[in-house]
Amino acid sequence: MLSSGSTSLNLIFLSLAWTTLAATYSSLQLELFGTFALRLALYILPSLIFLAFDISVPSLAVEFKAQGKWGIATNQHGGKKRLRRVVAWSVVNVVGCVVLQAATEFLATDVLRRLKSLLLIKGSRWGLNGLPNPWTMVKHALIGGLVRNISDENVCGFG
Template sequence: MLSSWSTSLNLVFFSLTWTTIAMTYSPLQLEFFAPLLLRTFLYLLPSALFLLFDSLLPSLAVELKAQGELGLPGRQKGGARKIRRVMGWAVFNVVLAVAVQAGVEWFVTDVLRLRSLLLIKGSAWSLNHLPNPWTLVKHSILGLISRNILQYYIHLHILHSSAGGTLAHWHQTWHHSVQTPYSFIAAYDHPVCYLLHRFIPFYIPAITFRFHIMTYLLLLSLFSLEEVFTYSGYNVLPSTIMLRGMARRTDAHMMSQGKGNYGPIGVLDWVHGTTLGADVMGDVREEMDKHDVQERAGRAIDGVGDAANGFGNKLNSRAKKGRGKK
């Protein structure tokens, strides 16, 4: 009961806080400052902390790196100068993507005088400006799927294809100038390639289906953390089936100079046969074996069967007693 009350109160306070924010700031301000804060605290700062750890405690960090000594940023070609370049362009690209989003919003709302591209003020819960729960879940799933599909085909057919021309050259000479990844590498690319590969696959579905700003920020938070961990180069990560497998495929993509593993999750790589090393289905099987999923499922089914048999026996027993009384 106390837990239920606590959850309800948290939701009420969150609703009031968001309502106050939505009523205080303009859509343009929300679309600039909210993504900037999330990208700063969920991507840039964690990436800086990981880099600091790798630089100050290399003897400890090397034990956590999947590629050992090769995974340490300071041991790679270019040394400290290269690290400063990577950090500088990563920060620039992150701010650029937020500025482009805000610029598009300004042009649409202030110049063209149209409604905001993302749903910010007014919704199914118009009183407190919160999204409908079912819509939030539906759009989150849609955003995850759309982003992964677009990233895969853009990455494969433009950034790693002769058809990509200058874009492919830029991606190869910028992003793939680093052999083993660390978190800042996720945002280290030519600015045009970064927008095409990282920003467009997320932003286009969001404005096409007109996501609520809350849904957009939720997905942005997830994608920021995904980039931090999958490009970290560490082999000790929270999840086997998702992050650890994604990080392993990212390592293989970088070390092969882009010969495979073009999607962040790996499903389309598995479908099209572009996987390098263990595929996503192998991760699923490993996770199932780790947690004895089949054995637990079998026990659950047996338990349901036993319960059904017991219930049936009780019914038969009661029926016999009823006949005996007659």
């Protein structure tokens, strides 16, 4: 009984924060900053955490690696110099994808001026900025993950 009240209160605060975000920033800004934040949180930070674990406790990390001691990044050919280069390229790739997305959108909307936005941002007609509600985005993310898994199985011949 007590938990349902706090959940409802959390949903109200989430809706209030979401509405404030949607009213404050343009849809392009939200798309680019959201994309960058997700890539930072889901790609770069976990990779750096596991890399730090491999480097700081290699004797324990060896137990989890399929290649044994050669699975540790500093034990591979090229050593620390190559490791720094791989980390730098990984960060450049993630940031470069967001910059490419922004440049493509800018070219389509501001330079060519005849094209509409390439962003597929659709929300309810009651939403600000045409942004979807958070629960709609979660639903679409789940559908996208399901479709991706089904298509991976069919492409690989398992389906």
